[in-house]
Amino acid sequence: MKKIDVTEAIFAIKKERELTWESIAEAVGMSTVWTTSACLGMNSCSAQTADKLVSFLGLPPQAAKVLIEYPTKVWDQALPQDPLIYRLYEVVGVYGDTLKEVIQEKFGDGIMSAIDFSMDVEKQADPKGDRVVLTLNGKFLPYKSW
Amino acid sequence: MKKIDVTEAIFAIKKERELTWESIAEAVGMSTVWTTSACLGMNSCSAQTADKLVSFLGLPPQAAKVLIEYPTKVWDQALPQDPLIYRLYEVVGVYGDTLKEVIQEKFGDGIMSAIDFSMDVEKQADPKGDRVVLTLNGKFLPYKSW
Amino acid sequence: MKKIDVTEAIFAIKKERELTWESIAEAVGMSTVWTTSACLGMNSCSAQTADKLVSFLGLPPQAAKVLIEYPTKVWDQALPQDPLIYRLYEVVGVYGDTLKEVIQEKFGDGIMSAIDFSMDVEKQADPKGDRVVLTLNGKFLPYKSW
Amino acid sequence: MKKIDVTEAIFAIKKERELTWESIAEAVGMSTVWTTSACLGMNSCSAQTADKLVSFLGLPPQAAKVLIEYPTKVWDQALPQDPLIYRLYEVVGVYGDTLKEVIQEKFGDGIMSAIDFSMDVEKQADPKGDRVVLTLNGKFLPYKSW
Amino acid sequence: MKKIDVTEAIFAIKKERELTWESIAEAVGMSTVWTTSACLGMNSCSAQTADKLVSFLGLPPQAAKVLIEYPTKVWDQALPQDPLIYRLYEVVGVYGDTLKEVIQEKFGDGIMSAIDFSMDVEKQADPKGDRVVLTLNGKFLPYKSW
Amino acid sequence: MKKIDVTEAIFAIKKERELTWESIAEAVGMSTVWTTSACLGMNSCSAQTADKLVSFLGLPPQAAKVLIEYPTKVWDQALPQDPLIYRLYEVVGVYGDTLKEVIQEKFGDGIMSAIDFSMDVEKQADPKGDRVVLTLNGKFLPYKSW
Amino acid sequence: MKKIDVTEAIFAIKKERELTWESIAEAVGMSTVWTTSACLGMNSCSAQTADKLVSFLGLPPQAAKVLIEYPTKVWDQALPQDPLIYRLYEVVGVYGDTLKEVIQEKFGDGIMSAIDFSMDVEKQADPKGDRVVLTLNGKFLPYKSW
Amino acid sequence: MKKIDVTEAIFAIKKERELTWESIAEAVGMSTVWTTSACLGMNSCSAQTADKLVSFLGLPPQAAKVLIEYPTKVWDQALPQDPLIYRLYEVVGVYGDTLKEVIQEKFGDGIMSAIDFSMDVEKQADPKGDRVVLTLNGKFLPYKSW
Amino acid sequence: MKKIDVTEAIFAIKKERELTWESIAEAVGMSTVWTTSACLGMNSCSAQTADKLVSFLGLPPQAAKVLIEYPTKVWDQALPQDPLIYRLYEVVGVYGDTLKEVIQEKFGDGIMSAIDFSMDVEKQADPKGDRVVLTLNGKFLPYKSW
Amino acid sequence: MKKIDVTEAIFAIKKERELTWESIAEAVGMSTVWTTSACLGMNSCSAQTADKLVSFLGLPPQAAKVLIEYPTKVWDQALPQDPLIYRLYEVVGVYGDTLKEVIQEKFGDGIMSAIDFSMDVEKQADPKGDRVVLTLNGKFLPYKSW
Structure with missing residues (x-):
């Protein structure tokens, strides 16, 4: 069983039980964006989160180990x-x-980390059309000189 | 005079007078991100903003017309x-x-607009290292069916 | 069942029953171009359109859910x-x-939307050879400054 | 003098005299889209059109010959x-x-020509936001078998 | 049954019966180059040609429909x-x-059509080594101005 | 003086004297296609042909040496x-x-040479539109086994 | 049975019987480099060589026909x-x-043929470390002018 | 003065004095292939070789230093x-x-070095057309395990 | 059985028995980095190492031969x-x-070999966050002149 | 004056005064690798280091400001x-x-930073050929979950 298999299992269950990513996130006590990305196989779960996910969705037990594995992030x-x-x-x-x-x-000279990083999606109601508000939050890392 | 010439003139003045993008933005009454992108030639100014920018920075008068021109956005x-x-x-x-x-x-089915769009950068103080907070705000555009 | 499976099922039925895209479009009450693109999996149907499509073509019932899903548009x-x-x-x-x-x-400065967008194909009879007339109709979106 | 030089001369004159592509097109008696593309060096003028363009814009006389040259169309x-x-x-x-x-x-089996081809841009007023209407008109070319 | 399946079936029969493309072309009354390209799935047959091909090669009957289909030409x-x-x-x-x-x-300004097009391969005997003679014949299409 | 300089000089003279490639080819006693390609810098002239070209077009004497040089053929x-x-x-x-x-x-197993190779362009009059006839003639080279 | 299948069969037999390419080449009376490339599907055998290869390696009889086929050389x-x-x-x-x-x-102006071509690999003993000696031998083809 | 300048100077002198690479190589006492590649800026000379090259060709004195520089090998x-x-x-x-x-x-498992490497070009007379013989000679480097 | 099959077998056993690369490396008496890369199919084992690996992990006997094979290193x-x-x-x-x-x-002029090469990964404890220390060790190869 | 100009000035002085990167690094009190990369324009100096560099090399005074600028790191x-x-x-x-x-x-799950990072090059004497030892030292950054 690989990450892709767990992801497909999650999609199938989610469709069948008509769940939302938001409700899955709530069930495991993490944010919606992070939970979705873990379900898509782009982040690794802690043992505790993996167990909650397996139990909430009724995934096969060996899925927990797979959710904990460190993903290779490619697109x-x-x-x-x-x-x-x-x-x-x-x-x-x-x-x-x-x-x-x-x-x-x-x-100063440095970058915004994409590792020590979180992200959020919000809906901003607007009479001229609702707006998507995306917030990226990353630690600033200064370049080292030596 | 083309966008690139105006951009280089702005960089030269900014260095000489030790200005910040923030102070330039304040002077023209627009946000820092948008003002910087207009100075880099990636957005067009209204006539009023162009005039303020020319006068605050002491750019040559024909720069105003160039700042108003619609840019070709390539990277x-x-x-x-x-x-x-x-x-x-x-x-x-x-x-x-x-x-x-x-x-x-x-x-629903659609996208976040990158045209009816704004963006902001904030600094979040943090004892473990300050954090960059990037906010993207774009109108949601639903796909049309016909 | 995925979008690609529904598309293949539609092609098979269309060939067997010698249907045209135009007749399928008429049956569901939408335009030919949009209906074809939905059948090819590049647009999502409303529940009502999906039901009509399933019933007109005699697709398996679970196809409706798939037609309603939001597609990932890649080529x-x-x-x-x-x-x-x-x-x-x-x-x-x-x-x-x-x-x-x-x-x-x-x-003014902005773009033609490819989301709030429709398209039509017409045949223009011409003694020197018929002509294809393609009409693209997209909302103009002005760039925002902020 | 090359196509690119004529194009730059036209842009300079157009800016200085505050002309529109529409007015230039009217002056030479051709459509706006075609005239613009000829000015950008992507189509060749007939001798007559080249003369009108040179005379209306006050281009140097040798520009006529250049406008008549067959362009290499690359992007x-x-x-x-x-x-x-x-x-x-x-x-x-x-x-x-x-x-x-x-x-x-x-x-039938064939293509829409991009050579025996014309195109038009119209503005469609709409209270929810004006719409761009693009019309492409190309001769249908059937594949030959032999 | 898709174009690729028909092509593979033709290759198998051709190898088994030790046919040449030339003999297949003769049997269907078309040129060798065109016939080969139709067998490779890069051109569509008329109903009549498809029937001759199916009957000469002993292809399954549904192959005729596939040979008539308009191909997507990619390489x-x-x-x-x-x-x-x-x-x-x-x-x-x-x-x-x-x-x-x-x-x-x-x-004049225009192109050689690759659609209203035919091609031929001949062998030119030469004591210093035979020569391949390729003839491409395409309708000239002048650019339209409008 | 490099190939590109000679090519530009030839284009300038050709435009000024309103010559055709055909007339230049006749003057040097070679085919039109080959002569054009030598003028564009994609083939090397023999000493004799280079002299004729220089004298017919009135090129500077050092151009002969450049026309004789073996080109690097890139596009x-x-x-x-x-x-x-x-x-x-x-x-x-x-x-x-x-x-x-x-x-x-x-x-048999081998290729058509693009080196021991010639090419010709002819105009075929046709009431439905003239046709371009391109003839490629290359020596057949069989693969060697050893 | 395709080239790739014959190649895989050869690799399997070669591993099982612990053969070398050199011994296979000797058995068929051709050079090691050419024999290896024919076994890898990048060159076609004569009927005689194919028979020897099939008989020496104990390949299935239909492999001979496949070894004789002209390969499509891609990497x-x-x-x-x-x-x-x-x-x-x-x-x-x-x-x-x-x-x-x-x-x-x-x-003179021309190329080294990669078709009328052979290649050899030798081992040169050297106390500072053995050396690989690769010899490429190709017919010189002069460019034709016409 | 950079490698490219020295290369251009060498080409100019070589053309003017009608030298061959072979004669230049002889003058500096190195092989033709290596000498040519050093002149093209793809290998660095020893001080002694650089001096000989400068003196034989009459290059400006500072060229010696440039010939000794280690090249960045890109194509x-x-x-x-x-x-x-x-x-x-x-x-x-x-x-x-x-x-x-x-x-x-x-x-064994390893590679032919392209660094501890030499190469030679020879002409092999042949009544059916002369042949180019290219010899590559590189040290074998076995992979290390650790 | 190919390299990829052996790699997958190793991953399965490693997961089931909860082994680390470090423990596997110790068992075969090689470094962790090299052992991991051999298990991933990017280096070949000596017969002795292959036997130890097969016996320690309980791999099928034919895996030894595969581990000894010289890999094609692609990514x-x-x-x-x-x-x-x-x-x-x-x-x-x-x-x-x-x-x-x-x-x-x-x-001097030359390169660091990636063949006569080894690499090591160490953990450097640091109160501000542990550090990864990567050591690359490759033989210097001077360019040859000839 | 841009980074590239300062880099070229440094190269010119370094060649003229026959300096090494090592001696320049010593003069400014930083490591050789970092100092070289700052001179190549791939890292920014502190004000103090920039002053030392300008004074040691005799660069024009405005070079200090440029050395302090944050580079755009592209290759x-x-x-x-x-x-x-x-x-x-x-x-x-x-x-x-x-x-x-x-x-x-x-x-654990995370990466080695290329920002909070340093690197060193050492020479390891070896009778079979000296070895290059490259040490990369980067902070480990664990992925955040949220």
Whole structure:
């Protein structure tokens, strides 16, 4: 049993029981974004979280071990095509240099970590059309000189 | 005079007068991220903003017209290499499918606009190391069927 | 059952019963282009449309759920090779900058949405050879400044 | 003097005299899209059109010969990045197979010519936001068997 | 049954009965090049040709329908590697600009169609080594202006 | 003085004196295709041909030496974009495997040389539209076994 | 049965009977390099050689026909990664222009054929470490002018 | 003064004085292939060789220092296009796996060095057409285990 | 049985018996990094090591022969995406030219071998966060001139 | 004055005064690797280090400001070609998965930072040929879950 098998099992159960990612996240006591990414095989669970997930979804017991394994994080398309994901790539392209200027002005020479990192999605109601609010939160890491 | 010339002029003045993007943004009454991106030639100014920018920075008068022009938004590297920008690309790669799941669960079939869109950078003090907080705010656009 | 399975089932039935995309579209009360793209798995149906499609084509009942699912829109070849599709890519390459000039002259700084979007194909009779008339209709989205 | 030089001269004059592509097109008696593409160096003018363009814009006389030259049609980015142009590429990606199905159902085995071809851009007023209407009109070419 | 299945069936029968493409072409009354390409799934047959092919080769009856289907013309390697095919690609690379000059000098601004197109292969005996003579015959399509 | 300089000089003279490639080829006593390709820097001239070319066109004397130099044959775009050249690439893609089958059936295991090679362009008058006839003539080279 | 199947059968027998390529080559009376490449499916055998190979290795009878078939020569990685093969690619990269200078100085304008071609591998004993000696032998083909 | 400047100076002198690479190599007492590659900037000279080269060719004195510098070895085209160089790349593609089999059978697990490496070009007279004989000689390096 | 099958068998046993790479390495008397890479199929074992590995892990006997085979070393992604591996690629990108300067200053013109090479991973305890210490040790190979 | 200008100035002075990177590093009191990378424009100096560098090398005063600027870290070739740098890339390709296994076994799920990172090059004398010892030292960053 591999990560991809657990992911497919989760999708099947989720569809059958008409669950949401939000409800699964609540059941394991973690955030929706992180829980979804762990279910998609892009993050590893602690033993405790794996057990909760297995028990809440009724996954086979050996799934717990798989959820705990450290994933190899790769993606299918170096340049994404699905419009929702492409727009995020476009934001990085259009605003990448801008973000470098603004972050390094505020923090000095370094980067925002994508490892010591969390992310959140919120819905902002708006009469002209609801808005997606994405919050990325990463530790600033200064370059070392030696 | 082209966008790139205005950008270089702004960088030269900014270095000489030791200005920050934040102070330039304040002077023109717009956000820091947007102002920086307009100065980098990735967004077009309104006539009013262009005038303020020209007057605050002491740019040559014809720069205003150039700042108002609609930019062609292209970037040098399809896959970014600078570590700060790469980490953002990595986030899109690692979390792209996750965000698709979570956003479409909350909003239905559609995307977050990268056009009707704004972005903000904040510094979150933290004893274990300050954190970069990036907020992306885009209108949700549902797919049309016809 | 996944989108690809439903698409293959539709193709098989369509061939056996010698249906046209036009007749399928009529049966579900939507346009030919949109209906074809939904059958190819590139758009999601409303519950009502899915039911009509399932009942008209005699698809297995679980196909309805699949037709309603939000698709991941990806395509096989970043640069298309089939001559019919390549010609469209060529038009984008040859006339891309022209369209940017003309659209932005008429509308201001912004883009034509590919999400709030519809498309139509018509046949124009012509003694020198019939002509294909393709109409793309997308909402104009102005860039936001903030 | 090459196509690129004539294009730059036209842009300079257009900016200085605050002309629109529409007014230039009217002056030479051709459509806006075609005229713009000829000015951008992606189509060749007839002698008559070249003369009108040179005289209306006050271009140097040798520009006429250059406008008449047959262009080599190449584009900078195999995968476009500017959001306005990318959306058109995305439409080809998302709807390419659909258009193949629908066009070949209506016309038989063959393609829409990108050579015996014209295109138009219209503005459709809409209270929920104006819409861009793009019309592509190409001769249908059936595959030959021999 | 798909194009690929019919192609494999034809190869098997051809090997078993030790047929040549030339004899198959004769049997269906079409040229060798076109017939081969239809057998390889890169062109669609008329109903009559499909029937002759099915009957001459003893293909299963449903193969006729498949041979009539309009193919999606894609190829495995954007840059061909097999030496025979690479040499043709090399000719396009080395002589592409030359052909553009010579064809457009003879015909005006336009292209040689690859759709209203035929091709032939002949053997030219030569004491210093036989020569391959390839003839490409395509309708000239002038660019339209509008 | 390099190949590119001689090519540009030839283009300038050709435009000024309103010459055709055909007339230049006649003057040097070689075919039009080969002469054009030598002028574009993709083939080397014999001393005699170089002298004739220099004298007919009135090129500077040192151009002869450059015309005699062996060219490095490279092309700008691995995948051509100009529609006239792309159609040739498309022919290689669509008919590559077919040509391999037909040539090797006629000649045995080997290739058509692109070095011991010539090419010709003819105009075939046709009431439904003139046709471009391209003839490629290359020595067959059998694979050696050892 | 395809080339790949025969190759796998050969590898299995070679491992089981602990044969070397050298001994197989001797048995069929051809060179080691050519025999290996024919076994790997990259060259076609004469009928006689195929029979010897089938009989020496005890391959199934239909393998002979497959060994005689003309191969499609393609390779998995356009840029090789295995260190042994990469070093050869590196030699082409580092010394490509040098070889062009030296070969064309000795032979005139033309190329070394990779078709009328043979290759050999020898071991040169050396106290500082044995050396691999690779000999490539190809017919010189002069460019034709016409 | 950089490697590229010295290379261009050498080419100019070589053309003017009608020297061959062979004569230059003789003058400095090294092989033709190595000398050519050093002149092209792809290998570094010893002080002694650099002095001989400068004095034989009459290069400016500072050229010696540049010839001694260690080059950065990069090449323009990852996949070569010039036919002479492409054929070498093709040999690596077609025979790469074969060479791996044969070399490792003779020497064990390891590679042929491209660093402790030399190469030679010879002309083999042949009534059916002269042949190019290329000899590559590299130290065998066994993989280390630890 | 191929390398990939042995690798999968090892992973299964390692998971079931909850072994570490370190303990496996100890059992066969080799380093952890080398042992892991041999288990992943990227290095070949000596007969003795293969036997120890088979016996310690309880692999099927034929696995020994496979472990001894010389691997073809290829990797899935030319540009790695998994964050741990990408950081190593980034180090090569950011510091590649620096390492060339420093190594060649210390050793002369040449390279660090990746064949006569070993590598080690150590954990350095640090109150601000433990550190990974990677040591690469490769023989210096000077370029040969000839 | 940009980073590239300062780098070129440093190279010129270094050559003229026959300095080594090691001596420059000593003069500024930093390590050789870091100092070299700062001189190559891939790391930013503190004000103090910049002043020492400017004063030791006799750079123009404005160079200090440039040395302090935060660099955009990009590299010319996504896949390096220079043999010294390619070998490092090859190590990442061959041993990437191995290092992931070994590092994550020792440290848990996370990565080795390339930001909080240092590197060292040492020469290890060896009678069979000196060895390059490269030490990479990076903080381990565990993935966060949230």
